[in-house]
């Protein structure tokens with residue numbers, strides 16, 4: 001066992017898994033100052049305050065074999081971030097499009113020069129599986145270094161049967177090669193594929209009758225996702241796709257209400273979605289629909305930041321008693337970053353969330369938003385020992401205030417320091 005002592009603050013504690021945090025509970029971040037933490041193999045085994053350490057070692061921990069004792073010198077310990085919404089498997093990047101936007105080019109001109117989802121799909125379909133894996137693993141490595149310990153990965157840049165399967169195989173390979181929990185999501189309905197332009201109904205039919213059975217048969221996805229929004233897929237098409245995927249046990253996690261009040265939240269709630277994501281355009285009707293559900297509203301402030309779009313009413317959802325998760329939306333077009341601490345800073349700065357709320361939204365609620373609430377998202381005896389350590393900091397707010405200061409000093413996943 002490993003014993004970590006002199007921890008400045010142990011944040012995000014939970015006695016036992018007790019569901020996601022909702023409403024006023026999101027203000028509460030259980031913490032212990034001047035603490036110790038015991039790790040047994042891959043899991044958290046015990047914790048307590050330094051004042052109690054000697055009596056614990058002589059009492060309840062009397063039989064524990066401590067192989068390593070590490071002085072944390074006042075550093076803070078947080079549960080690893082749980083990023084429940086990413087698109088990290090893609091080929092190349094869209095820095096050219098970034099420049100085009102700065103130079104004021106129109107959407108059509110940008111698309112002609114290689115921007116947009118369809119161009120990302122063309123490039124992905126031309127890129128071989130090993131190269132895609134290599135590029136995605138660079139992003140995973142970057143996310144791990146920034147404190148993420150659990151991750152959801154979507155397909156959606158193939159938009160052909162073979163392209164979507166290729167992405168999901170890469171996601172499975174990532175899952176097998178990192179000491180993290182990885183959940184995979186089939187997002188064939190991210191846009192209408194190139195060969196089906198002008199025939200959206202036929203594309204939806206193909207997603208339901210060709211893509212979903214193949215993905216289901218090969219067991220490649222935990223969840224199904226649809227971009228249910230103005231100019232993309234309608235609530236009726238979304239319902240059809242979610243039903244086809246339900247047969248294969250894929251639960252919905254959907255893109256809703258980013259561009260318009262789309263009806264996506266309601267269809268997600270009706271179909272028992274684990275989460276509905278984006279929600280920049282959300283009114284009272286959506287909040288009402290969510291209140292009677294176990295669906296977790298998930299917001300992606302990194303995309304709002306990058307695109308200069310509205311941030312959505314995060315505070316209103318919490319005031320209505322709802323849970324809230326925040327995720328990175330790491331993708332080439334609208335959020336080229338998986339830095340969950342920066343996501344938290346945007347939550348504070350732009351959404352006026354408190355630091356306690358953003359820790360809960362990026363850890364425990366993110367875990368529940370991808371079905372990992374029992375194993376990740378908090379420092380709880382029996383959960384995976386996934387955490388990061390910071391330099392000694394004066395208070396919790398400082399961690400999000402000094403948002404570009406490199407404060408994260410150690411990464412631990414499954415009980416091992418990386």
Ligand SMILES: [Zn+2]
Pocket residue numbers: 085087255329331
């Ligand atoms: Zn997304």
